[in-house]
Amino acid sequence: MASDIDDDLGTDPDKLKFFSFNVFTQLSGAVTAGMIHLGDKLGLYRVLASAPQPLTTDEIAERASLDERWVREWAYNQAAANLLTADADGERFGLSPEGIAVLASPDHPASGTGMFHRFPQTMAALDLMPESFRTGVGHDYDSHGPEGAVGIERSFEPWNRHHLVPTVLPTLDGVVERLEQGIAVADIGCGAGGAVMMMAEAFPNSSFVGYDISRHALDRAEQRRRDSSATNARFVDPRDEPLPTDHSVGLVTTFDCIHDMVHPEETIAAIRAAISDDGIWLLVDIKGRDSFAENVEKNPMAALMYGISVLSCMSSALSEPGGAGLGTLGLPESKARQMSADAGFSRFERLPVDHSVNAFYAIRP
Numbered sequence: 001m002a003s004d005i006d007d008d009l010g011t012d013p014d015k016l017k018f019f020s021f022n023v024f025t026q027l028s029g030a031v032t033a034g035m036i037h038l039g040d041k042l043g044l045y046r047v048l049a050s051a052p053q054p055l056t057t058d059e060i061a062e063r064a065s066l067d068e069r070w071v072r073e074w075a076y077n078q079a080a081a082n083l084l085t086a087d088a089d090g091e092r093f094g095l096s097p098e099g100i101a102v103l104a105s106p107d108h109p110a111s112g113t114g115m116f117h118r119f120p121q122t123m124a125a126l127d128l129m130p131e132s133f134r135t136g137v138g139h140d141y142d143s144h145g146p147e148g149a150v151g152i153e154r155s156f157e158p159w160n161r162h163h164l165v166p167t168v169l170p171t172l173d174g175v176v177e178r179l180e181q182g183i184a185v186a187d188i189g190c191g192a193g194g195a196v197m198m199m200a201e202a203f204p205n206s207s208f209v210g211y212d213i214s215r216h217a218l219d220r221a222e223q224r225r226r227d228s229s230a231t232n233a234r235f236v237d238p239r240d241e242p243l244p245t246d247h248s249v250g251l252v253t254t255f256d257c258i259h260d261m262v263h264p265e266e267t268i269a270a271i272r273a274a275i276s277d278d279g280i281w282l283l284v285d286i287k288g289r290d291s292f293a294e295n296v297e298k299n300p301m302a303a304l305m306y307g308i309s310v311l312s313c314m315s316s317a318l319s320e321p322g323g324a325g326l327g328t329l330g331l332p333e334s335k336a337r338q339m340s341a342d343a344g345f346s347r348f349e350r351l352p353v354d355h356s357v358n359a360f361y362a363i364r365p
């Protein structure tokens with residue numbers, strides 16, 4: 001770390017210290033993210049959440065069947081990062097109700113462990129990046145392996161489980177009634193199939209097809225389909241079975257995937273050809289803004305999102321030469337409006353759904 005150095009760069013000693021502090025704060029966040037991954041994977045948060053708190057590290061280690069010395073050092077990191085509470089002697093540790101919600105309750109709508117589940121796979125992409133920066137060609141979601149697909153699943157599933165069927169679908173005029181009667185539904189970029197299975201279970205008269213190009217995501221989706229009693233869902237790779245082109249699909253959904261696509265304009269054109277005249281495309285995508293400056297001003301997570309874009313979203317969107325490369329924040333409302341109009345959609349409406357990261361749109365022919 002920088003100390004008071006008399007260099008020939010014209011540095012201001014106070015600004016140098018502050019800049020260094022900022023740099024190492026980023027590293028602190030990255031390392032603590034790794035510790036959150038371990039806490040989740042080793043069940044340490046669940047131990048804290050399920051016992052009368054606070055606990056000593058001996059008690060945590062015993063309940064998690066782990067070695068105390070390692071647990072103690074982990075707990076010190078977590079308390080130093082204000083994720084665990086610690087008593088003045090650093091002997092007993094606890095997890096606040098909010099900590100339990102975000103770190104120890106996979107079904108809570110605020111659960112945040114999904115991104116940390118896939119943290120090692122996301123960071124492993126660093127090895128691939130120098131070549132991508134040279135060639136311009138990135139890597140699709142399968143490059144993150146099967147655990148990458150589970151991490152994506154865990155990232156989106158908790159909120160969806162609480163809100164997709166009860167909150168989001170009713171904002172689409174008449175859709176719930178039509179789903180109850182029976183329509184064809186296509187979920188494109190379906191990932192591990194969570195949204196498809198939730199809707200398929202809620203609307204047994206409708207039929208659902210999830211489309212994804214990720215083998216790992218499709219394997220996971222297929223497993224979920226087998227584990228469910230619903231018989232009205234299936235999952236396919238659109239390169240084997242493209243969307244129908246006969247305007248037979250009453251509802252198309254895309255959750256956080258258009259910005260990941262190599263050729264999003266081709267997918268949007270395929271949606272237009274698939275959708276019925278009275279159909280709706282529910283587009284859910286990251287709340288990007290029109291400029292870099294606006295993203296930084298209005299989104300406290302902008303640095304995280306631009307970084308994830310390099311490692312994951314933009315990389316996927318450039319995984320073949322000539323890709324659109326939109327990336328995590330690359331589909332603001334204005335661009336979504338333009339791209340859907342270019343494909344022949346005539347109505348575009350932003351839906352009144354409150355979400356920390358995503359925007360929701362209803363798009364009609």
Ligand SMILES: C[S@@+](CC[C@H](N)C(=O)[O-])C[C@H]1O[C@@H](n2cnc3c(N)ncnc32)[C@H](O)[C@@H]1O
Nearest residue numbers: 141156189190191212213214217255256257261
């Ligand atoms: C961030 S994940 C979202 C997955 C899922 N919709 C969810 O909400 O959990 C993006 C997904 O888009 C998929 N994808 C990327 N390009 C695609 C394409 N051209 N057609 C279908 N799926 C695609 C990826 O494989 C990945 O599973």
